[in-house]
Amino acid sequence: MTAVAAPEQRGTARSRRAPTPSSRRGVLRGGWTRGAGLLAALAVLVLLTFVSVAYGPRSIPLGSVWDAVWHPDPGSDAHAIVQTVRVPRTALGLLVGAALGVSGAVLQGITRNPLADPGVFGIQAGASLAVVAGISTLGISTFTGYVWFGFAGAAITTGAVLLIGSLGRGGGTPVKLALAGAVLSTMLSALTTAILVLDVATLDQFRFWVVGALAGRDAEVAWSLLPFLAVGALLAVACARPLNALALGEDVATSLGQKVGRTRALAVLTVVLLAGAATAACGPIAFVGLTIPHIARGICGPDNRWVLPWSAVLGPVLLLGADVIGRAVARPGELQVGIVTALIGAPFFVALVRSRKLAEL
Amino acid sequence: MAATTMPAAARRISLHRRHGLVVLRGRRPAWSISVHPRALVVSLVLLVATFLLLAWALTVGGFPLPFGDVVSTLVGRGSEDAAFIVERLRLPRGLTGVLVGAGFGVSGAIFQRVAGNPLASPDLIGISSGAAAAAVFTVVVLGAEGPSVTVGALAGSLLTAATIYLLAHRGGVTGYRFVLIGIGAAAVLTSVTHYLLTNAEIWEAHRALGWLAGSLNGRDWDHVRPIALATAVLVPAALLLSRQLRTLELGDDTARGLGVRVEPARAGLLLVAVTLAAVGTASAGPIGFVALVSPQIAHRLVGGRTVGLLPSAACGALLVVGADLLGRRLFAPTEIPVGIVTAVLGAPFLLVLMARANRVGSGG
Amino acid sequence: MSEVERTHRLEARELSLGYEDRVVVDQLSVTIPDGKVTVIVGANACGKSTLLRGLARLLRPRSGTAVLDGTDIAKLPTRVVAERLGILPQQPVAPGGITVADLVSRGRHPHQRWFRQSSAEDEAAVEAALVASGTDVIADRLVDELSGGQRQRVWIAMTLAQGTPLMLLDEPTTFLDLAHQIEVLDLLDELNDSEGRTIVLVLHDLNLASRYAHHMIAMRDGRIVAEGPPSELVTPALVSEVFDLDAKVVPDPLTGTPLVLPVPARHRERPTE
Numbered sequence A: 001m002t003a004v005a006a007p008e009q010r011g012t013a014r015s016r017r018a019p020t021p022s023s024r025r026g027v028l029r030g031g032w033t034r035g036a037g038l039l040a041a042l043a044v045l046v047l048l049t050f051v052s053v054a055y056g057p058r059s060i061p062l063g064s065v066w067d068a069v070w071h072p073d074p075g076s077d078a079h080a081i082v083q084t085v086r087v088p089r090t091a092l093g094l095l096v097g098a099a100l101g102v103s104g105a106v107l108q109g110i111t112r113n114p115l116a117d118p119g120v121f122g123i124q125a126g127a128s129l130a131v132v133a134g135i136s137t138l139g140i141s142t143f144t145g146y147v148w149f150g151f152a153g154a155a156i157t158t159g160a161v162l163l164i165g166s167l168g169r170g171g172g173t174p175v176k177l178a179l180a181g182a183v184l185s186t187m188l189s190a191l192t193t194a195i196l197v198l199d200v201a202t203l204d205q206f207r208f209w210v211v212g213a214l215a216g217r218d219a220e221v222a223w224s225l226l227p228f229l230a231v232g233a234l235l236a237v238a239c240a241r242p243l244n245a246l247a248l249g250e251d252v253a254t255s256l257g258q259k260v261g262r263t264r265a266l267a268v269l270t271v272v273l274l275a276g277a278a279t280a281a282c283g284p285i286a287f288v289g290l291t292i293p294h295i296a297r298g299i300c301g302p303d304n305r306w307v308l309p310w311s312a313v314l315g316p317v318l319l320l321g322a323d324v325i326g327r328a329v330a331r332p333g334e335l336q337v338g339i340v341t342a343l344i345g346a347p348f349f350v351a352l353v354r355s356r357k358l359a360e361l
Numbered sequence B: 001m002a003a004t005t006m007p008a009a010a011r012r013i014s015l016h017r018r019h020g021l022v023v024l025r026g027r028r029p030a031w032s033i034s035v036h037p038r039a040l041v042v043s044l045v046l047l048v049a050t051f052l053l054l055a056w057a058l059t060v061g062g063f064p065l066p067f068g069d070v071v072s073t074l075v076g077r078g079s080e081d082a083a084f085i086v087e088r089l090r091l092p093r094g095l096t097g098v099l100v101g102a103g104f105g106v107s108g109a110i111f112q113r114v115a116g117n118p119l120a121s122p123d124l125i126g127i128s129s130g131a132a133a134a135a136v137f138t139v140v141v142l143g144a145e146g147p148s149v150t151v152g153a154l155a156g157s158l159l160t161a162a163t164i165y166l167l168a169h170r171g172g173v174t175g176y177r178f179v180l181i182g183i184g185a186a187a188v189l190t191s192v193t194h195y196l197l198t199n200a201e202i203w204e205a206h207r208a209l210g211w212l213a214g215s216l217n218g219r220d221w222d223h224v225r226p227i228a229l230a231t232a233v234l235v236p237a238a239l240l241l242s243r244q245l246r247t248l249e250l251g252d253d254t255a256r257g258l259g260v261r262v263e264p265a266r267a268g269l270l271l272v273a274v275t276l277a278a279v280g281t282a283s284a285g286p287i288g289f290v291a292l293v294s295p296q297i298a299h300r301l302v303g304g305r306t307v308g309l310l311p312s313a314a315c316g317a318l319l320v321v322g323a324d325l326l327g328r329r330l331f332a333p334t335e336i337p338v339g340i341v342t343a344v345l346g347a348p349f350l351l352v353l354m355a356r357a358n359r360v361g362s363g364g
Numbered sequence C: 001m002s003e004v005e006r007t008h009r010l011e012a013r014e015l016s017l018g019y020e021d022r023v024v025v026d027q028l029s030v031t032i033p034d035g036k037v038t039v040i041v042g043a044n045a046c047g048k049s050t051l052l053r054g055l056a057r058l059l060r061p062r063s064g065t066a067v068l069d070g071t072d073i074a075k076l077p078t079r080v081v082a083e084r085l086g087i088l089p090q091q092p093v094a095p096g097g098i099t100v101a102d103l104v105s106r107g108r109h110p111h112q113r114w115f116r117q118s119s120a121e122d123e124a125a126v127e128a129a130l131v132a133s134g135t136d137v138i139a140d141r142l143v144d145e146l147s148g149g150q151r152q153r154v155w156i157a158m159t160l161a162q163g164t165p166l167m168l169l170d171e172p173t174t175f176l177d178l179a180h181q182i183e184v185l186d187l188l189d190e191l192n193d194s195e196g197r198t199i200v201l202v203l204h205d206l207n208l209a210s211r212y213a214h215h216m217i218a219m220r221d222g223r224i225v226a227e228g229p230p231s232e233l234v235t236p237a238l239v240s241e242v243f244d245l246d247a248k249v250v251p252d253p254l255t256g257t258p259l260v261l262p263v264p265a266r267h268r269e270r271p272t273e
Helices: A007-014 A031-054 A062-070 A077-111 A123-138 A143-166 A174-198 A200-210 A219-246 A250-255 A260-282 A288-300 A304-329 A337-354 A356-360 B037-059 B067-075 B080-115 B127-140 B147-168 B175-198 B202-212 B221-248 B252-257 B262-284 B290-302 B309-329 B338-360 C002-006 C048-055 C078-084 C100-111 C120-132 C148-161 C178-195 C206-212 C236-243
Strands: B014-018 B021-026 B031-035 C008-019 C022-033 C037-042 C063-068 C085-088 C166-170 C198-202 C215-220 C223-228 C247-251 C258-262
Touching (some): A031 A062, A031 A077, A031 A288, A031 A304, A062 A077, A077 A219, A077 A260, A077 A288, A077 A304, A123 A143, A123 A174, A123 A200, A143 A219, A143 A260, A174 A200, A174 B202, A200 B175, A219 A260, A250 A260, A288 A304, A288 A337, A304 A337, B031 B037, B037 B067, B037 B080, B067 B080, B080 B175, B080 B221, B127 B175, B127 B262, B147 B262, B175 B202, B221 B252, B290 B309, B290 B338, C008 C048, C008 C198, C022 C048, C022 C198, C022 C215, C022 C223, C037 C178, C037 C236, C048 C166, C048 C198, C078 C100, C085 C148, C100 C120, C100 C148, C120 C148, C120 C178, C148 C166, C148 C178, C166 C178, C178 C198, C178 C206, C206 C258, C215 C236, C223 C236, C236 C247
Parallel strands (some): C037 C198, C037 C215, C085 C166
Antiparallel strands (some): B014 B021, B021 B031, C008 C022, C008 C063, C215 C223, C247 C258
16 A cells, blocks of 8 residues: 555545556546547547548638638629538538447447457348338438437337347347347348338439438438437547446445446436437448447546547547548549448457457457 | 077077167167167157148149148159149249258357357357358459358358367367357457448348358258268267267266377367358358257157257257248248348347256357 | 286377476376276376376377377377277366256167167166166156256266266266265276276365375376375375365274365464574
8 A cells, every 4th residue: 555646546645536447547547648648539530520621522722711711702703512411421421430439338338248249239220221111201311310210219229229229138248139139120120121122213202311421411410310419429528437436346346335227327318319310320330339439448447437538539530531531532523431441440359359358258 | 689590599689668768779780770769859840840841831822722732743753833833943942941050059069068158159250240251242342142151151150160160279279269260250350341342332241141140941952962962971970979979078088087088079069060050040140049049949849869960950950941931921922031031039048048958048 | 917917908108298398297107007996186286187088198298108908098099098098078068958868868878870770788887877877757747947066967867878997087076065976986996896997086185085086196296196095195295296186184983984074274373583
């Protein structure tokens, strides 16, 4: 027992109700280093934001871009492009990236499963079916319209997956939840296919939503996301400490005074709000929710009070980065962000499953 | 069962009953086979039901044929029209269904026992996604139709399976790692499929979607032959390996202690299961839940014991033939693809099974 | 030398075993006496289970060899080994939905082929195993429904049915209550006595080990600290060295074997400043 405790230990002593799992420390330790690191990551994000706004199939000089953002000239074509295409796209990338990153971290925390990804649990299939139903039956054709339908579908599906996967002995083990999600996804996907086979017009609309992209969405979509994401973000903040306690197992958490049931409900709601809305707006984007929390944990350790903010910053970094790559690789067209994240995320996922740390699963 | 006039001890087949099993034993050379009577009975009953449904399927359709006509056509004495309908359309379609269903049933049973989880299935772990991505690729990018799509799908699923196996191999493959990497692979391949669909003409995308839905429509003898060959080779192979499977189920250490070469046995079993699933998917598209549901239904019909391969095969065959018949007739003349029927009917059934299994505690 | 060889079928020669980059058992040499009950004891993580698994070819050695009947066990076909040596690993898991008789009969695997699935010898061995382990009365019940003690006996029956002259069991009594522990150990003792099977056990309980072992091997940090009959081996000095425990050793009033009595903390002598 040293006389001067390290900043980390001081922090833990203060938070008596939610001890931090100390098994795996991150690269950065201590409140100050983690905070500084976060600011650095934020700086990277700002830079990336600027790149995203400045880069596009049509070369627009940087000065013009700057003007377009802060002092838009209604008559200029270039300014119009920046205002109506690139800024909304970038904003959406920021929002969706943060939403997916944080929801992934929360989901992994609540299921105690490092392989949890909102997509793997059926949110995407649920949102898809709802969107298709909306297009087919009610003629919904705006992305904003998709948001509401998609969200409803995602919410119902998540509930079903968690319910089914958690029944019985052992609770939500990784394989049970993953397979429950996969079963439900396959069923919903079959229903989706059924509608699409019969209704070609719907197929023509749907296929551009389902690939997962930031393109084509206007500012209205971003605005319509905000309420979901704002509430979701607040709930996520409220979840952070309870999730730390839950990491030690439900019995231990209960003995520490945590209300496990309430935490779980809170977490599920957070995931649904964040991931559901994000998927509804931009279509299913794989692997962001899965890989970002891992990277965050690798950097700052398993304390969710740090993992969540880091995920909120790293998520958009990945998403905007993928988007820029997608635009760069396929000029003058683009490779949709959904497929770029899949191609980047898959090797990471495989490495994760193969790694020693998963031996106990 | 030949009782000869040789001395009693020399050549005789004897029948024994022990702990619910029937054992047949013979001498010179010493051989014995143990059979679970209920599993055998269930398999036979399901097979008979399958062929009855198949017979019925030959008579119904856009041009209904009385059963007598069907029989005379099969014998070679029917009218030309009837011959065309029965022999060129309905019979190959039905036989494809039977073989695909049986193959999926066996494949699903092997996967579930190797993974030790009643919810493991070839279509959930990326093999159908691999077939789908490859099929859509051949339709959209290569502009192909018919047999080329089948070949493409087969190549896609085998390549996916090999990749998953290699990625899961780390001094050996645990069923667990295989399943998890498979789920990840499925996600990637689905993204690829969606991407290909966005880059296609709408009519190409629609045609690709038709394959993706899983259908027996238009399956003729060109489809039946390869899958008949595959089934004839792989199902007996699976039965031969079932002894190893029984012991593998006890865990790697125990199995090794009992003299099983764990890695080769598991690799062999997975190879058989994957190839059966790949050929089935190539022939009929990804037929959702057959591989998942048939072993579970068979398990509940047979009761006790672990999932048998033969009952699963019989159950799978019955499901596919039944689903195809339903899809053809329910909203006639519109055909609902068999893949959709199996998924829409199979999934709620399966979810109920899961909920009950999880409650009982055998879910994983 | 040859006399020693004739009485040993299983031995380790300079055996090193480990996982990933950790060496758990370090150049260990030991011979397992035939026809006796050998118990391996030691603190947690001293390598006793690892040693057992290495002897049973479940773990490939980093260096050195495990030797069965004079041949490197890694070079023997695994089925041949399975006919001579049976191993019951820690906490085995049975697939759901099978009966006791089914599980026990799977122990006959090394003697069976695809065309010889259940011979008369197999049947006899299974019946004998069921009777010897006292599980014949529950033979048709599902393994899932049994208590921990019953399940353990079923697993032992399976290993029995395998019919091997050598049986290795890794912590067969952990998680069993005292009555069941005694039951299992009595069964193994009886098998050794009546059928002359060589039994190697890993046990936690030093006192039970002292009672049942003919030969004891004490390990620490992957090495053998001492081996021999319990009456010679189990001394306060050994207990201290192997377990870091202060204890008195008295003769067990019932069996005469060493009985280890840990010294309670309150009674320990205070260190003089």
